[in-house]
Amino acid sequence: MKKIIIILILLSCSFYSFGQKKEEINLMQTDSAWGKEIIKIPFWFAPEINYEGYEDIRFAKGWEEIDSAGFWTLVFVWDMNLNTKPTAKLFEDTIKLYFDGLMKVVNEDKELIIPKTKASFLENKTKNGTTTFTGIVETYDAFTTKK
16 A cells, blocks of 8 residues: 555656646747647657657637637747758648647547648748748648538
């Protein structure tokens, strides 16, 4: 019995420690109306994305409610060990893997063949020399509309 209690205490401490590290990650600022989730990279739902780091994702209030102004409004930032300069193709390929993997695990109809995500990104150079990327993503919605 003593061994079981000690193991439970150690497990609780380790979960607490790992949870603390993830909660301290704050890659962007939003107000308290936004939900927050920290996900470790590589993603369990998209292991083909072969990087290490964290995703800081924020969900607008009502993001899963079809009639909400915040429907499917979310923002995420990745802090990962990218060893090369980012390109539009890198973003396109990675976002496709991300959403295809996510929608596959969220989907409850295992007979359904989920349409592949489409992504298109453009590289933009700013006047101060910073590179930004702008993109459009079309993905199947396994969460709410099933379209």
